[in-house]
Structures are given as structure tokens and as C-alpha cells.
Amino acid sequence: MDGKPGLRERKKQRTRAAISDAAIALFLEHGFNQVSVAQVAEAAEVSKRTLFAYFPTKEDLVVHRLADHETEAARVVRARTPGTAPLTALREHFLKGLQERDPITGLNDHPQVLRLTRMILDAPSLVARMDQFKTSAERALAEALRETADTPELTARFAAAQIVAVQGVLAQDNARRLAHGEAADARHTGAVADAELAFALLENGLRQLSSRH
Known part of the structure; x- marks a missing residue:
């Protein structure tokens, strides 16, 4: 075979x-x-x-295209190199996504991507499904943190909720700016600065997350 x-x-x-x-x-x-x-x-x-x-x-006709991203943060945490803290791996992955104009970061101004984003935001049922998407992402990330970083269950849930929420806010802000006509290339520097700030704030509150792999 x-x-x-x-x-x-x-x-x-x-x-x-x-x-x-x-x-x-x-x-x-x-x-x-x-x-x-x-x-x-x-x-x-x-x-x-x-x-x-x-x-x-x-709704599945639309959101299935984002299905791979539902467990993306969890996969990043599981695949990180030994000695790398979960938050560090997630920060590096998000910055790489910005550099590569990954649509999940909101920093992609391809016309069809922009139209798809606007379509989702204009449909309440799709917005609701995206909320379910975030809940599933939190659950998967919390499980990965428990299993690979020896994180207590409640701590893992708190951390996952914060990380997924912050990444969502960063992506939404990028998408909003692009929807109003800002070019992805012009936005990149600001998007990186915002991501660095966001992950620095997360790090201050999540210092107890172990780098154990």
C-alpha cells in the first residue's frame, strides 16, 4: 500500500x-x-x-474550511521543541502566521478572503458557529497544556481561554483594518507590534506555565 x-x-x-x-x-x-x-x-x-x-x-459549508485551525494551538503546544514554553511556541507561531499572511491571523487582503470575512461577520449564525469554534479551540489547548506542560486542569483552562481570546482579538483587529482598506503589507509592522504586546501581557500573567515537554 x-x-x-x-x-x-x-x-x-x-x-x-x-x-x-x-x-x-x-x-x-x-x-x-x-x-x-x-x-x-x-x-x-x-x-x-x-x-x-x-x-x-x-453553516458547515463555510466553517469546515477553518476546521484545521480549531486544534491549531493545541498542535503547536504538542509539537514544540523540548525546553520551549507553550506561550513562546504559540507566540512564534502567530508571528510566523503574520509573516506568511495566514488568513487566520486576519492579515490577508486577498479579495476573496476579505469577502469571506465580511460574509461571516454579516451572518449571525456563522458568528455563533465561530464562537463554538473558539470553545473547541480552548478545550483542545487546555488538554494539550495539561498533558505536555504538567499544568493543573483549572490553570490550563484559564490559560487556554486567555490565549485563544487574545489571538482572536488580534485577528479581528487586523481583519477590521484590512476591511477598511489598509493593505496587509502596510499593516504588518503594526500587527507584529500588537502581537508582541499581547503575548507580553499574557506572559506576565502566565509565568507558571512550565516549559516541560
Whole structure:
């Protein structure tokens, strides 16, 4: 076995991608609330039953694209080099994301990314799902802190809530500035300065997080 997905799995991946692409195109053109699931299914040339087999809710058609980021902070903490404090690893990862214009940092001014961000903010149900996203991210990060940094459960939960919230505020501020016309390249220096300040404030309150790996 070469580890590559089989024919059936590749077909499922293509169908999933086709549904997602059709949904995002329609949502960006008409607005999330103005497009029905039936319209997405028709555009993707699948039945509603097939669509729901891949995406249980309408909101999943959008937020699934962010799914990898849900446990990103936890993965960073687990993968950090021995002797590196969790907060240090997370700070370096966020700064790298800014440098690479990772959309999750809010510092990406590609037209489609900006339109997608505005679409999410304009749809209350998507905003609510993003709140669930943050809750899941906190839970995963707290578990990683408990397991790799020997952090007591309550301390890990407090720390995870603060870290996820701060990263969210940084991303939101960057996205807001770009939505108002500021270029990502022009914003980068300020975004880095804000991130450095935010993580410094976190560090002052989270000094007891061990660097144990």
C-alpha cells in the first residue's frame, strides 16, 4: 500500500470539494442568508441528501474550511521543541502566521478572503458557529497544556481561554483594518507590534506555565 486514498475516497473528496466550492461561490455572490441549501445542491449537481451527508448544516459549508485551525494551538503546544514554553511556541507561531499572511491571523487582503470575512461577520449564525469554534479551540489547548506542560486542569483552562481570546482579538483587529482598506503589507509592522504586546501581557500573567515537554 502506498498510503494514497483509494478511488472511492478520491471520489468522495472531489464531491465534497465541489459542494464546498459551489456553496462559497453562491454565498459570496448573493449572501449567506439569501442562498438556500437546495440552491447549493443544484449548483453542485447533487441531491440535498448527498449534501447533508457531507455537510450536516448550512453553516458547515463555510466553517469546515477553518476546521484545521480549531486544534491549531493545541498542535503547536504538542509539537514544540523540548525546553520551549507553550506561550513562546504559540507566540512564534502567530508571528510566523503574520509573516506568511495566514488568513487566520486576519492579515490577508486577498479579495476573496476579505469577502469571506465580511460574509461571516454579516451572518449571525456563522458568528455563533465561530464562537463554538473558539470553545473547541480552548478545550483542545487546555488538554494539550495539561498533558505536555504538567499544568493543573483549572490553570490550563484559564490559560487556554486567555490565549485563544487574545489571538482572536488580534485577528479581528487586523481583519477590521484590512476591511477598511489598509493593505496587509502596510499593516504588518503594526500587527507584529500588537502581537508582541499581547503575548507580553499574557506572559506576565502566565509565568507558571512550565516549559516541560
